[in-house]
Every structure is written in C-alpha cells, then in structure tokens.
Amino acid sequence: PPVPIGDPSRTEREQNLVFTSTPTLQPEDSTSFTAGIVWTPKFINGLTVTVDIWDTEQTGQVILSSVAGILNREQFGGLLPGEIVQRDSQGFIQRIFVPFINSGSTTASGVDLGIQYVYQSPFGTFTSLSQVSYLDSFEFQGTAGSRVAQLAGVAVAGIADTTSVDGNLRWKGIQRLDWTWNGFDLVGTARFLDGYHELLPNAHNHWVSQTWTIDGQASYDFTFVAPAEKQPVAGYSKDARDISSGKDGKPTETAESQTANYGLPIWQRVLNGTTVTLGCNNIFGQDPPKAYGFGGNATKYPGFLYDPTGRFVYLQLTKKF
Numbered sequence: 001p002p003v004p005i006g007d008p009s010r011t012e013r014e015q016n017l018v019f020t021s022t023p024t025l026q027p028e029d030s031t032s033f034t035a036g037i038v039w040t041p042k043f044i045n046g047l048t049v050t051v052d053i054w055d056t057e058q059t060g061q062v063i064l065s066s067v068a069g070i071l072n073r074e075q076f077g078g079l080l081p082g083e084i085v086q087r088d089s090q091g092f093i094q095r096i097f098v099p100f101i102n103s104g105s106t107t108a109s110g111v112d113l114g115i116q117y118v119y120q121s122p123f124g125t126f127t128s129l130s131q132v133s134y135l136d137s138f139e140f141q142g143t144a145g146s147r148v149a150q151l152a153g154v155a156v157a158g159i160a161d162t163t164s165v166d167g168n169l170r171w172k173g174i175q176r177l178d179w180t181w182n183g184f185d186l187v188g189t190a191r192f193l194d195g196y197h198e199l200l201p202n203a204h205n206h207w208v209s210q211t212w213t214i215d216g217q218a219s220y221d222f223t224f225v226a227p228a229e230k231q232p233v234a235g236y237s238k239d240a241r242d243i244s245s246g247k248d249g250k251p252t253e254t255a256e257s258q259t260a261n262y263g264l265p266i267w268q269r270v271l272n273g274t275t276v277t278l279g280c281n282n283i284f285g286q287d288p289p290k291a292y293g294f295g296g297n298a299t300k301y302p303g304f305l306y307d308p309t310g311r312f313v314y315l316q317l318t319k320k321f
Contacts, residue, residue, distance in 0.1 A: 019064065022082030022099040032056040036112075046118035055109040060102040063142075067098060104142045110135045124181025132173040155198035155208075155293065166304050167196035167208060167291075183223060189215040193305055201295035208302060209289040217279035222271040224264055273320035278313075285311040 036052035070083045079085070082099030115130045138152040155167040171194035179186045195210040264272070288306035291297055301308075 016095045017067065018095055018097045020082060020097050020099050022080075022101065024081045025062065025100055026060055026102050028061055028102070029059045030056065044117075046120070048114075048116045050112075050114040052112040053110075054112070055107075057105065057107045059105040061104045061106065062100050063103050065098050065101050067096060070096060070098065104140070104146075106138075106140050108135070108138045110137075124179050124184070127176075127178040127180075129176045129178075130173070132171070135168060135170050138168045153194075153196050155196055155291075167198065167302060169194040169196055169305075171210075183221045185217075185219045185221070187217045189217075191215070195289065198291060199294040200292050203294070206292060208291045211286055211289060211306075213281075213286050214283045215279070215281045216283055217277060219275055219277035222268075222274045222276075224268040224272050275316075275318040275320075277316040277318070279316070280314075281312040282310060 032055065034052060034054045036050060039049040039051075041047055041049075065080065065083060070079065070085065073079050073083065074085045080099070080101065082097065082101075084095075084097035085093060086095045086097075087093055111134045113130075113132045113134075115128075117128045119126045135152050137150070139148050140151055141148045151168050153168065153170045171192065173192040175190045175192075177188045191213045193211050195208050198206050198208055200206045287310070288301035288308075290300060291302045292300065297303075299308075
C-alpha cells in the first residue's frame with residue numbers, strides 16, 4: 001500500500017510497500033510455567049479455594065521490519081535479508097520490500113484466585129463464586145537492543161504501536177451469587193475491570209477509569225414428577241420418583257420416570273422440561289470509560305474490553321424433549 005515515508009536522501013510523498021517473508025525467519029519460542037492448589041477445608045463445608053500462578057515468556061517474536069530502519073540501513077549498505085529498496089533511474093523510491101523478522105520478547109506473570117462457597121438450607125441452595133485475576137508483570141522489548149517497557153496497567157500506545165488501543169489491566173474480577181429452590185434460579189453477577197494509563201493525542205498522560213457492571217438473571221424450570229402408584233403391578237409399573245441430575249445440575253428424568261409422565265395432567269406434560277429465563281446485562285446502563293489511544297482510537301472507548309450495547313434485556317425459552 002502507498003504510505004508516507006521519509007526518505008533520508010530526498011523528499012517524497014509516498015512509497016509502495018511490499019510485505020514479504022524471508023528465508024532467515026524462525027519460529028517464535030515460548031516458555032510457560034503454571035502451578036496451582038485447590039483447598040477444600042473440612043471444617044467449612046461447601047468452601048473451595050483455588051490459587052493459580054503463571055508465568056510465560058515469548059522470544060523471537062515475528063514482527064515487520066521497520067521501514068525507517070530499512071532506509072537508514074540502505075544508506076550504510078547494511079540491508080537485512082529480504083529488505084529491498086527499489087529506486088528508478090533518478091533515485092526516487094518505487095517499492096520497498098518489508099520482510100517479517102524475528103525480534104523482541106514479551107514476558108508476563110500473574111495470579112488467579114477463586115473462592116466458592118455453597119450453602120444448603122431449607123430455603124434453597126446459595127452459591128457464592130468469586131474469581132480475581134492479577135497481572136503482576138507485563139514486559140515488552142521491541143528489539144534486542146531496545147529498552148524494556150513495563151506495560152502492566154498501561155496501554156501499548158506510544159511503546160510498541162502508536163495507534164494501538166489495547167491496554168493491560170492489573171485487576172479483573174467477577175462476583176456471582178446464585179440461589180436455587182424448587183425450580184427457581186436467581187443469579188446476580190458483578191464484574192470489575194481495572195483502569196489503565198494511556199496517552200492523549202497531545203502526548204499527555206490519561207487514566208482510563210475502572211468500571212463495575214451488574215447483571216441479573218431469573219429462571220424457572222418446569223420439571224414435574226408423577227405420583228408413585230399406590231398399588232404397583234409387578235413388571236408393569238414404573239416408579240415415577242426416578243430423577244437424576246443432568247450435566248447442568250438440574251433434575252433430569254430417567255427413561256422410567258418419563259414413562260410415568262402419562263400419569264401427569266396434560267398441562268404438566270406439555271410444560272415438563274421447559275425453562276423460562278428473564279435476564280438483563282448491565283442493569284444500570286454503565287457507559288464505557290473514555291479512551292483515546294494516543295489519537296488512534298476512533299471509537300473513543302476501549303473497544304477490546306467493551307461494546308456499545310449498554311443495557312440489554314433478554315427473554316429465553318428452552319424446551320428439553
């Protein structure tokens with residue numbers, strides 16, 4: 001594509017770039033480490049605690065060679081394999097071949113924490129689930145000789161790519177409360193996204209705010225059980241109370257109990273296995289925070305984290321046969 005490039009030898013408006021490969025290109029190398037524990041204390045029934053630590057490192061990352069670097073190396077006769085600058089008879093650039101090269105490294109480490117507590121009572125089952133992620137370090141080095149940039153809690157803009165709109169959050173978390181009782185299921189979810197630092201178009205620092213969003217969902221599962229026969233006939237009668245738990249944890253009838261469904265009223269047979277769900281995402285209509293990405297963010301909010309949907313209400317009907 002034609003793009004404006006500064007030629008050290010003369011002033012030109014734009015040149016054609018050709019992105020190409022190079023025979024010296026090598027695969028990226030990646031090393032990772034993870035370790036975790038799961039703790040279920042006997043003195044607190046229903047409590048489960050999980051802790052996971054992780055660390056990863058990528059070296060020899062594949063990137064495009066710098067056009068400015070290609071032109072500078074041309075002046076001193078030191079072009080790398082795959083780098084070509086084609087000029088016409090008057091010395092004006094016709095095309096620049098920009099190869100993919102191995103360069104730079106990225107290292108990251110963090111901790112994931114989860115706490116779940118399940119409490120069963122005469123009024124239903126209460127479940128609390130907390131999940132938190134912490135990014136301890138995120139370091140990027142563009143080339144072997146360049147400085148190491150610490151990107152945890154800041155945007156990539158101005159470091160590796162001046163038009164990037166991505167950010168690396170220190171903290172992310174979710175808290176979910178669930179109550180189930182006799183077919184009713186009520187779920188409330190709180191989501192937290194940390195803020196991060198970025199640059200404004202004038203190169204001043206800007207803090208992209210952290211946000212909380214709340215989701216809610218209520219459902220009812222129509223699962224009916226036919227009454228057991230008072231005088232069963234051996235070899236013909238089925239025990240209508242034969243109910244097992246499905247993959248989703250909800251009651252599921254076995255083949256025997258499904259046969260006994262014929263003892264149910266017709267309206268119960270029609271609704272049996274039906275789940276009605278009403279929910280709302282982003283109940284309070286929280287707007288995304290302002291973000292500028294050093295002037296390269298056209299949406300003016302972090303599109304990699306948020307979408308413009310806002311409050312969203314939905315109704316869902318599910319039928320199992």
